[in-house]
Amino acid sequence: MKTSCFTLLLLLLWPCCPEALPHGTRLSAAxxxxxxxxxxxxxxxxxxxxxxxxxxxxxxxxxxxxxxxxxxxxxxxxxxxxxxxxxxxxxxxxxxx
Missing domain, CATH: 2.40.50.40 (OB fold (Dihydrolipoamide Acetyltransferase, E2P))
Incomplete structure (x- = not known):
């Protein structure tokens, strides 16, 4: 349960501040x-x-x-x-x- 909550939090947080996510989770358009x-x-x-x-x-x-x-x-x-x-x-x- 903790893992799914953390994953959901990361997905919700990403559009606001992608530079705050760990390097391996960053998405790149180019x-x-x-x-x-x-x-x-x-x-x-x-x-x-x-x-x-x-x-x-x-x-x-x-x-x-x-x-x-x-x-x-x-x-x-x-x-x-x-x-x-x-x-x-x-x-x-x-x-x-």
């Missing part, structure tokens, strides 16, 4: 990373360890570049350098170097 600030300068390609698209439910379509030092940097999907790096890393046709 899984993965979303970008809010875009970088607009090219990086040397030797420092790029990987690149991925932001989740499709994010407000802004972006590429997330991970550097060899573990840093993640956001670029607009319209930024030509980021498009080329994405194509190069994912083997898409028409990629240039």
């Amino acid at each position: 899984p993965g990373n979303c970008c809010f600030k875009m970088y607009d300068q090219e990086l040397p390609r030797r420092v790029v360890a990987g690149i991925q698209s932001s989740h499709r439910s994010c407000r802004t379509a972006a590429f997330i570049v991970k550097t060899v030092r573990g840093r993640e940097i956001c670029y607009s999907q319209r930024f030509p350098w980021a498009q080329e790096v994405f194509n190069q890393h994912h083997g898409h046709e028409g990629s240039t170097q």
Whole structure:
């Protein structure tokens, strides 16, 4: 009975203050990373360890570049350098170097 009361309390409390719930119980509308600030300068390609698209439910379509030092940097999907790096890393046709 105590467990069901606690669960009901959490479900009722969540819409009011989701940050008060334990980390494992938080619900997210957009899984993965979303970008809010875009970088607009090219990086040397030797420092790029990987690149991925932001989740499709994010407000802004972006590429997330991970550097060899573990840093993640956001670029607009319209930024030509980021498009080329994405194509190069994912083997898409028409990629240039």
